[in-house]
Amino acid sequence: MSGHGEAAQASEHGGTTKLFLIVWISLVVITLGEVYIAYLEFPAVTMLLMLIGLSVLKAGLIVAYFMHMRFEKLGLFLTLIPATIFCIGMMTVIFPDSVRLLNVRLLH
Amino acid sequence: MTDSQSEVVAGAWSGGGSPYAMGSKKLGMWLFIVSDVMTFTALLMAYSYSRLANPDWPRHVFPIRPAILFSTTMTVVLLASSLTMVMAVAAAHRGARGSAVKWLLATMAGGLIFCGLHISEWFHLIEEGVRLFSNPWGSPLFGATFFGITGLHMTHVMCGVIYLGVIAFGYGTSRFSDEDVEVSGLYWHFVDLVWMFVFPMIYLMSVKY
Numbered sequence: 001m002s003g004h005g006e007a008a009q010a011s012e013h014g015g016t017t018k019l020f021l022i023v024w025i026s027l028v029v030i031t032l033g034e035v036y037i038a039y040l041e042f043p044a045v046t047m048l049l050m051l052i053g054l055s056v057l058k059a060g061l062i063v064a065y066f067m068h069m070r071f072e073k074l075g076l077f078l079t080l081i082p083a084t085i086f087c088i089g090m091m092t093v094i095f096p097d098s099v100r101l102l103n104v105r106l107l108h
Numbered sequence: 109m110t111d112s113q114s115e116v117v118a119g120a121w122s123g124g125g126s127p128y129a130m131g132s133k134k135l136g137m138w139l140f141i142v143s144d145v146m147t148f149t150a151l152l153m154a155y156s157y158s159r160l161a162n163p164d165w166p167r168h169v170f171p172i173r174p175a176i177l178f179s180t181t182m183t184v185v186l187l188a189s190s191l192t193m194v195m196a197v198a199a200a201h202r203g204a205r206g207s208a209v210k211w212l213l214a215t216m217a218g219g220l221i222f223c224g225l226h227i228s229e230w231f232h233l234i235e236e237g238v239r240l241f242s243n244p245w246g247s248p249l250f251g252a253t254f255f256g257i258t259g260l261h262m263t264h265v266m267c268g269v270i271y272l273g274v275i276a277f278g279y280g281t282s283r284f285s286d287e288d289v290e291v292s293g294l295y296w297h298f299v300d301l302v303w304m305f306v307f308p309m310i311y312l313m314s315v316k317y
Contacts, residue, residue: 017198024191028184031307035180038312039172047316051308058304066194066297068290076128076138084142091153101161 014071023065030054137291141298144264148302151260152309155253166245169314175229179311182225183303186265189218190300197293200286205279208289212276215296219269226262230255254310261306264299271295 034054037047064070069077128135159165170176196211233254237244243251275292278284 015194015198017195020191020194020198024187024194027187027190031180031183031187034308034312035172035176038176038308038315041316044313044317048313051312052305055304055308059301062190062297062301062304066190066300067294073127073129076130079128080138080142084145087146088149091149094153094157095160098157098161102163105161105163 014068015065020065023061027058027061030058131287133287133291134294137294141294144298144302148257148260148305151253151257152305155257155310158247158249158253162247162249164246166243166247166250167314167317169245169250170311172315176311176315178225178229179307182222182229183307185218185222185225186300186303189215189222190297192218193293193296197286197290200279200289203286205282208286209276209280212272212279212289212292216269216272216276219265219272219296223262223265223269226258226265230258257306257310261299261302264302268292268296268299 034051037050037054042050063081069081170179192211192214196208196215199208199211238251238254240251240255242248271292275284275288279286279289
């Protein structure tokens with residue numbers, strides 16, 4: 001296959017080997033960064049927010065490049081991702097109750 | 109019926125076209141993945157709820173050495189298997205069947221190594237007295253949530269290894285197309301994606317807290 005043909009195919013199916021390697025190295029570096037954060041002394045909420053933020057970044061890289069979402073039609077993204085994020089957000093409404101339960105248990 | 113009439117009657121939003129420009133298998137896998145995201149999210153929310161609500165939740169369960177170094181190795185192995193899966197899909201799109209099958213086998217090997225490491229970690233925790241409904245350190249919910257979440261994830265990895273084995277055999281014998289390899293890749297990357305949240309929430313948050 002000619003170089004032009006390979007380039008066309010890479011473009012059609014999204015991504016090149018070099019791009020995937022860069023994404024993979026980024027994922028490994030972020031993972032090691034997370035381990036370093038866990039090793040440091042941070043308040044629990046700060047540490048949780050940093051770790052979740054980095055995990056969302058990693059998830060974005062995986063979905064966008066490894067799962068080819070970036071190379072799909074925008075309609076797929078708009079159909080799946082906002083609704084998923086909304087549903088995940090709705091699940092967090094339980095947390096005030098966990099704090100209430102903790103306070104009740106500490107009082108008794 | 110002329111072509112123009114056909115376009116009007118059966119437009120993309122009338123089911124006459126392919127609005128996402130992809131096959132039904134791939135769209136079906138995406139929908140399955142979204143539903144499985146909800147399953148794992150619900151489990152991780154339940155874990156976080158239980159942890160926050162229980163003052164006697166076990167603390168400092170996973171020290172940096174050896175537990176976090178071990179689970180970091182598992183994470184890198186799983187990430188490496190995602191890279192080999194990407195290479196398998198790229199090879200399948202090029203029509204290089206032999207190369208695609210080799211990359212699929214490498215991905216399966218990564219999955220098996222991950223499971224092996226994970227099972228050895230489970231045995232270590234069981235030796236320390238952690239059970240599904242009890243543990244020597246505090247709230248019994250720790251064992252239930254830990255084994256429940258990591259067990260469901262490991263089940264997904266094992267199912268993925270079997271799935272990839274079927275796809276590798278079928279693609280190698282020309283019974284499956286490159287789309288089947290790509291769809292199996294979506295599943296495998298999803299399994300990797302889930303671990304990207306299990307690892308920090310269950311392991312890393314238990315180093316100092």
